[in-house]
Amino acid sequence: MAMLSKRRIRQMRTELKYNKGIIVAISFLLIIALLSVFAFLSPYDPDALDMLHKLEGPSAAHWFGTDDLGRDYLTRILYGGRISLLVGVVSMLISTFIGVTIGTAAGYFGGIIDNLLMRVVDILSSIPWMVLVTVVSIFLKPGLQAIILVIGLFTWMSIARLVRAETLSVKEREYVLYAKAMDQSNIFIILRHIIPSVLPTIIISATSDIANAIMIESSLSFLGLGVQQPMSSWGSMLNRAQSVLGKAPYMALIPGLMIIFTVFSFNKLGDLIRVFVEPKAIEK
Amino acid sequence: MARYIIKRILQALPLLIVISLICFMLIQLAPFDVIDTIAKPDMAPEVKEALKAKYGLDQPAYIQYIRWLRQMVSGNLGYSIVTHQSVAFDLAARIPNTILLILPSYLLALAISIVLGLAAGSKRGGRADKIIDTLCSIGMATPTFWIAMMLVYVFGYKFGIFPILGMHTLGQDNSLPDLLMHLILPTVVLTIGDLPGTVRFVRSSTISQYTEDYVMVQKAFGAGRAEILFRHVVKNVLLPVITLVGMSLPRLITGAFITESIFSWPGVGTYFITAIRSFDYPVIMSVMFFSSVMVILGNLLADICYCLVDPRIQAMR
Numbered sequence: 109m110a111m112l113s114k115r116r117i118r119q120m121r122t123e124l125k126y127n128k129g130i131i132v133a134i135s136f137l138l139i140i141a142l143l144s145v146f147a148f149l150s151p152y153d154p155d156a157l158d159m160l161h162k163l164e165g166p167s168a169a170h171w172f173g174t175d176d177l178g179r180d181y182l183t184r185i186l187y188g189g190r191i192s193l194l195v196g197v198v199s200m201l202i203s204t205f206i207g208v209t210i211g212t213a214a215g216y217f218g219g220i221i222d223n224l225l226m227r228v229v230d231i232l233s234s235i236p237w238m239v240l241v242t243v244v245s246i247f248l249k250p251g252l253q254a255i256i257l258v259i260g261l262f263t264w265m266s267i268a269r270l271v272r273a274e275t276l277s278v279k280e281r282e283y284v285l286y287a288k289a290m291d292q293s294n295i296f297i298i299l300r301h302i303i304p305s306v307l308p309t310i311i312i313s314a315t316s317d318i319a320n321a322i323m324i325e326s327s328l329s330f331l332g333l334g335v336q337q338p339m340s341s342w343g344s345m346l347n348r349a350q351s352v353l354g355k356a357p358y359m360a361l362i363p364g365l366m367i368i369f370t371v372f373s374f375n376k377l378g379d380l381i382r383v384f385v386e387p388k389a390i391e392k
Numbered sequence: 393m394a395r396y397i398i399k400r401i402l403q404a405l406p407l408l409i410v411i412s413l414i415c416f417m418l419i420q421l422a423p424f425d426v427i428d429t430i431a432k433p434d435m436a437p438e439v440k441e442a443l444k445a446k447y448g449l450d451q452p453a454y455i456q457y458i459r460w461l462r463q464m465v466s467g468n469l470g471y472s473i474v475t476h477q478s479v480a481f482d483l484a485a486r487i488p489n490t491i492l493l494i495l496p497s498y499l500l501a502l503a504i505s506i507v508l509g510l511a512a513g514s515k516r517g518g519r520a521d522k523i524i525d526t527l528c529s530i531g532m533a534t535p536t537f538w539i540a541m542m543l544v545y546v547f548g549y550k551f552g553i554f555p556i557l558g559m560h561t562l563g564q565d566n567s568l569p570d571l572l573m574h575l576i577l578p579t580v581v582l583t584i585g586d587l588p589g590t591v592r593f594v595r596s597s598t599i600s601q602y603t604e605d606y607v608m609v610q611k612a613f614g615a616g617r618a619e620i621l622f623r624h625v626v627k628n629v630l631l632p633v634i635t636l637v638g639m640s641l642p643r644l645i646t647g648a649f650i651t652e653s654i655f656s657w658p659g660v661g662t663y664f665i666t667a668i669r670s671f672d673y674p675v676i677m678s679v680m681f682f683s684s685v686m687v688i689l690g691n692l693l694a695d696i697c698y699c700l701v702d703p704r705i706q707a708m709r
Contacts, residue, residue, distance in 0.1 A: 129526075231410050235684045236646045242668050243418065243680055323535060327650060330537050331665060346538060350654070353541060354549040364538035371533035 116384050123383045130380050133373035140370060144190040152180035154187045155338055163356050172362055176352050184340060185362060191341040192370070195256055196322040202260025203321075204314045207267030212298050212306070214268070215275025226272070229265045237262070241324065245333050255334045259321050267313045274306040281305075308385035315378035319371040326367050342367050397696050404692045408685060412464070415681045416457050422673040464681060470674040472667075479678050482663060487645065489559065490659035494647045497579040498640060501586035502633070508587075509594025510629065514621050516599055524591065531588030540581040540654045547577060557656045578655045582648055590636065597632050601625045631702055638694020642686035645679070 124130060147154075152170075158178030166173045172181035214225040232240070241258050248254035278284065279302065287297050303310075326343030328334040335341050340348070342363040349359035435443075444450050451459070463470070469479035512524040548556035554577050555561060555570075564570040601607065602625065610620045640647075645660050652661030660679065667675035 227407075227410075230407060231414070234407060234411060234687045235414075235680060236642055236687060238646060238649055239664075239680050239683050242664075243676055246668055246671060246676070247418075247421070319533070323533075326535055327537065330535070331650065331653065331668075333668065343535075346535075346541065350541060353545050357545045357549075360538070360541045360545065364535065364541070367535055367538065368530065368533045372530060375529060375533065 120384050123380060130376050133376035136369055137373045140189055143186050144193055147186035147190060150183040150186060152183040154179060154183045163352065165358060173358050175359055185366060188340050188342045188345050189366060191335055191339060192322050192325060195325040196318040199256045199260035199321040200314055200317040203264040203317055204267060204310060207264035208271050208310055211268040211271025212275050212302050215272040216279055216298055216302060229268055233265050242333055250333065250336050252335050252339060255325055255328060259324050270309050270313055271306050274309050275302055278302055278305040311385065312378055312382050315374055315381060319374035322371055393699060396699055400692055400695050404688050407688050411684045412461055412681060415677045416460055419673060419677050469678040472672050472675050474670050474672050479675050486658060486660050486663050490648060491644050493578055493657060493659060494644055497582035498586060501583045501590055505587055505590035505594050509591045510598055513595040513598025528588040528592050536581055536585035537650045537654055539584055540651055543577050543581060559658055578651050578657060581651050593636060594629060597629050598625060601628050634697050634701060635694045638690050638697055641690030641693060642683050645686055646683045
C-alpha cells in the first residue's frame, strides 16, 4: 500500500510538473474560494445604490466598474461567486449522495431492485435536462434553496450509472464474498467494502459535478429561473447585463470569464484527481 | 436482426408510457384547473360544470389519462392558459423555425468536429492535438449564452453588421437575404456550443481505433499514415458518430432554448421559456412530452442504425 501511494504521489508530481495548467487552476480555485468567503472585507456594500455613478467602466475606485444601479461590480462579483460556488458544492453533495445510494443499491442487490432503479434512471434521463429542471423549478418557490434542490435531485443519474457498474465488479471480489460468508449485514458490507472501493469513481465524478452544477445554475439564473433579486449569482448577473449590453459590455464579460475559469479549473482538478486515484489509466 | 429491432422497440414502449404518465401527473399536480383553459372567467359555475362534463374532466383520473393520451397522440395538445390558443397550432408554427436554426449549425458542427477530431486523435500528443484539446476544455467551460452575448456586443452593437433580434426585419418578411443575416449569429453560437463535446467524442474514438490490431497490421505491411487514416480508421470512427447523430434528434426541438431566447428567435425555445415564466402548464407539458418522446425515439433510431451498419452487432444477436 505504501509503495502504491508513493507511486501515486510521484505521478502526481510529474503531472504537476508537465501540466502547468493544473497549478494555475488550483490556485485560481483557492483564490476565488477565499475571496468569496472574505467578500465582506470589500469597502463597498454589494447592495448599496449609487445613482450618480451608475454604469461607470472600470476605474481605480471601482476596479470592475459599477452596474446599472451604481453598485460596485467587483464586490457583486465576489458575492455572486459565493452563491455560484455554494450552489455548485451543495447540489454536488446532494446528487452524489443520491447517485451513490442508488448506484450501490442497484449494483449490490441486483435482480428486481437493480432493474427498477435503473429504469427510473432511464426515465429521468429521457427527459432533456433543460426541460426537466425548468419544469420542476416551477413547482417550487424560486430562490436559492429551490435551485440547489432542483439541480441536486435531478443530476444524479450519471453518477448512479457509474457507481452501479463499479459495484457490479467489486461485489464479486473475494473480500466481499468473504464478508458475505461471515454473515455480515448488507448495509455494513456496502459501507465498509463497496463504497471505499468505488470511492475514486465517486470523487472524480463529484468534481465534474460541481462544474456541471455551476453551469446549470448559471443557465437557469440567466433565464431568470434561478436565484432571485437582490441575491445574485454569476448567471443572474449575466441576465442583468443583457439589458445594458450595448452600454456596459464589461458587465457581461466579467461574470462570464469567472464562470469559464471556475468550471475549467474544477474540470482540471478532476483530471488531477484521476491521475492520483487511477494511476493505471495514466500509464497506458 | 429484425428480432433485435423488435426487441428494442418493445423496450422503448414502456418507457414512453411512463413518460406520458409522468407528464399527465404533473399536469394534475400543477396548481391550475384544465377547465380554465377552455372556460372564460366570467362564465356561470353551471356552464363550467357542463363544459367539464363535455370534455370528460369530471371522469376518474385513469379515464382522463387515456383520453388525454389519445388526444396527445392525435395531435390535439390542448389550449394555452394565457392566450387560449391551440398549443398544437403554435408549436407547428414554431418547430420549423427551430429546425431552420438547429439543422445547419448541427451539420456544420458535425463536419468541423470530424475533421478536428480526426486531426487531433490521429497524432495524439502532437501540437495540433494539444491545441485542439485545450480549446475543447475551454469550450466545455464556456456557457453558450455568454458566447452569444459577446457576439451580439461585437457584431450587433459595436460594428452593427448583423441584426440581433428575431427572424426578419420589420417589413421584410419575405426577403431571403434578410433572413440569412438574422440566421448567422445564432448559427455561429450554436455551432461553437456544439463543437467541444463532439470534437472530444471523435477524438477519443479515433484514439481508441489507433490501438486496434488492424492498424498495427497495416503499419507492418508498410501502409502510409494517410492510407491508414483515410482508408481504415475514418470508417470505424464514423460508426459511433451515427449513434451521436441519433441521440441528437431531440435537439431539433430543445437544442436552442437559451440561444433562441437571447436572439428572440420565434422558435420552440422562446415559446417554452415564455410558458415557464407565465406558468402556462399545457404548453410546458406538451413540450416536455414531445421532447422526451424525441429522446427515446432518437436513442431507438441510433441503435437501429448502428445495428444496420455494423455487421458485428448483427452477428452477436
